[in-house]
Amino acid sequence: MGEESKKSFLKTLREILEGFSEGRRESVIALTCKEAQELENIFSLLLLGAFVGFPAPPTFLAVELLPFMEREMRVLHYRAETSGDMLAELCGTLGID
Amino acid sequence: MKVIFYTGKGGVGKSTMAAATAFQLSKNNRVLITSLDPAHNLGDIFGVTLKDKKTKFADNLFLSEVDLQKRSREYLEREVDVLTRTYSYLHALNLTNYFNVLKYSPGIEEYALLTCIEETIRNDNDFDYLIFDTPPTGLTLRFLALPRVTITWIERLMQIRRQILDKRHTIQKVRGTLKEGEINPEIKLKYDERDDDVLNRLKALDENYQSLNRVLQGEDCSVILVFNPDLLALRESERLIEGLRDLGLPLRLLIDNKVTKENEDTAGEVEKMLVRYFGKDIPVKRVELAATIACQLGRCLYEIPEDLVSAL
Numbered sequence: 001m002g003e004e005s006k007k008s009f010l011k012t013l014r015e016i017l018e019g020f021s022e023g024r025r026e027s028v029i030a031l032t033c034k035e036a037q038e039l040e041n042i043f044s045l046l047l048l049g050a051f052v053g054f055p056a057p058p059t060f061l062a063v064e065l066l067p068f069m070e071r072e073m074r075v076l077h078y079r080a081e082t083s084g085d086m087l088a089e090l091c092g093t094l095g096i097d
Numbered sequence: 098m099k100v101i102f103y104t105g106k107g108g109v110g111k112s113t114m115a116a117a118t119a120f121q122l123s124k125n126n127r128v129l130i131t132s133l134d135p136a137h138n139l140g141d142i143f144g145v146t147l148k149d150k151k152t153k154f155a156d157n158l159f160l161s162e163v164d165l166q167k168r169s170r171e172y173l174e175r176e177v178d179v180l181t182r183t184y185s186y187l188h189a190l191n192l193t194n195y196f197n198v199l200k201y202s203p204g205i206e207e208y209a210l211l212t213c214i215e216e217t218i219r220n221d222n223d224f225d226y227l228i229f230d231t232p233p234t235g236l237t238l239r240f241l242a243l244p245r246v247t248i249t250w251i252e253r254l255m256q257i258r259r260q261i262l263d264k265r266h267t268i269q270k271v272r273g274t275l276k277e278g279e280i281n282p283e284i285k286l287k288y289d290e291r292d293d294d295v296l297n298r299l300k301a302l303d304e305n306y307q308s309l310n311r312v313l314q315g316e317d318c319s320v321i322l323v324f325n326p327d328l329l330a331l332r333e334s335e336r337l338i339e340g341l342r343d344l345g346l347p348l349r350l351l352i353d354n355k356v357t358k359e360n361e362d363t364a365g366e367v368e369k370m371l372v373r374y375f376g377k378d379i380p381v382k383r384v385e386l387a388a389t390i391a392c393q394l395g396r397c398l399y400e401i402p403e404d405l406v407s408a409l
Contacts, residue, residue, distance in 0.1 A: 029271045036264035043257045058247050060172075060208040061254075064302060067179045068294040 041079050044072035100218060100227045100312060101409070102241075104341075105323035106333040107233035110354040114323050114384070115230040116142045117401040118409075123158035126225035130160055131217055133210055134232040137162040142398045151221075159224075168209040207240040215309045234333055238340040244310045245344060251303045258296045262288050319349040319409065324371070326356055326364035335374050350408050351379060355386040380408040 047062050047069070103115040112132065116139060119130040129151065132139040139162050140147040143154055149164040217227060231237040265288035287293040312318060320341055324330040334351075341348050351371055356364045368381050384403050 025271050029268050032264050032267050032271075036261055036268065039257055039261045039264065043254065043261065046254065046257070058208065058243065058250065060205060061247065061250055061302070063173070063176050063205075065295055065298055066176070067182075068298065 037075055040072050040075045044069060044076045048073070048076070098222055098224060098227065098317065099409075100229070100318045102229045102231055102237075102318075102320045103323060104231050104234065104237050104320055104337055106325075106330050109323045109325045109330055110384075111323045112138050112142060112230045113398055113401075114321070114352050114354060114405065115139075115228050116399040118321075118405045119158060119226070119228050120399040121401075121404070121406045122226050122228075122409075123155060127157045127223065128159070128226045128228060129217070129221055129224045130158070130228040130230065131213075132162045132230045133165075133213065134230060135165050136232075139230060144397065163210070163213050165206055165209055165213075168213055169205045172209055172212065173205060207236070207243055210236075210240045211243050211309075215305065218309070218312055234337050234340075238337065238344075241313070241346060242340075242344055244306045244313065248303065248306050248310065251299055251306065255296065255299050255303065258293065258299060259290070262290055262293055262296065314345050314347070318347060320346050321350045321352060322348060322371075323352045323354055324367070325354055326360045326367045331367045331370060334371055338371070338375055348375065348379065351375075351381045352384060352405070353381060354384045356383050357386045382408060 047065060101115075101118070103111045103118075105111045112134070115130060119128045122128045130139065132147075137147070139160055143160060145152065145154065145160070147160055147162040149162070149167055151159045151161045154160050214229065217229075221227060269288050290296055322334055322337060324334045338348060351368065353364050353368055364383065368383075372379060372381065382403060382405060384401060384405075387401075
């Protein structure tokens with residue numbers, strides 16, 4: 001085996017191992033990611049729920065925090081878009097086939 | 098510094114009693130009297146025109162009427178300004194004008210009222226007495242409840258926020274820091290409590306409201322209930338006593354205003370019923386109706402012969 005192909009083989013091997021490790025790590029934190037996103041969703045729903053008819057906190061609290069809530073609003077929007085298939089999403093997260 | 102709130106049903110004479118107390122107190126103390134009622138008549142009582150800022154009436158007596166609309170407008174303008182700066186890219190599309198709709202948010206006036214009380218307590222601490230003449234019962238109870246309601250909300254929101262940051266922290270630890278060139282929106286998020294703008298804002302608000310609540314429920318704060326010897330005033334006063342009890346605010350004096358020879362018996366009964374309803378010992382002051390005061394030249398509305406300060 002030439003020097004070049006040895007290098008290329010090792011590189012591929014490292015990539016495979018790194019990919020494997022990353023995959024493992026991703027699967028470990030997938031649930032945590034989901035939880036974090038759901039919490040962000042709850043946070044924004046509590047704060048901005050008045051827009052969809054929920055009982056609202058004192059209005060000024062929402063107004064005070066609004067400038068920093070861009071991501072939360074995006075999550076809220078995403079949840080609204082995907083809420084049609086929430087069961088499937090939940091099954092996917094929990095690893096139920 | 099002592100803080101006194103005058104409360105009661107509309108038209109019972111809160112402003113007059115507050116003005117008379119302020120006048121009597123100002124003989125030996127530095128006093129600031131602030132009207133929070135949107136329908137102001139503090140200026141009428143003292144015969145001066147008042148604006149949103151403090152006006153000196155006598156050496157030791159300062160007056161002010163809060164312009165609620167102006168305060169709400171200022172507050173919202175500040176918020177819209179922060180919002181516009183945060184989303185500055187919207188300038189390019191000329192879309193920032195849409196934030197102006199926030200000016201019409203409901204519930205902002207109570208907040209403006211509360212902010213006003215908070216600012217007065219914080220900034221005017223060189224006075225011996227701060228007297229607040231409040232709007233009629235409903236609104237007063239709503240805005241006095243605001244610190245507690247707000248604190249409950251803030252605490253809940255802070256709890257969720259901390260959980261979010263905690264989860265983000267875990268995610269960041271497992272995924273590791275990204276190498277240059279790699280773009281992952283998750284990693285850019287704040288996970289440390291000190292960096293999170295939302296949590297920091299919540300903490301600042303919490304601190305403000307906790308300190309206001311401490312002042313309102315403390316030894317140096319008094320709520321004074323003004324009523325008239327009639328059934329409606331009695332019923333509304335009972336509701337107010339109940340509301341104050343729920344909020345943990347210290348009611349320290351009852352003033353029975355507009356008592357005449359004809360309604361003396363009713364006055365006695367109403368007083369007894371209110372003291373019984375309150376459940377503890379509380380001083381009651383009786384103020385006679387001065388029906389001809391407006392016609393008597395040289396006498397002012399705030400000059401009341403009854404001593405209103407000894408019970409404070």
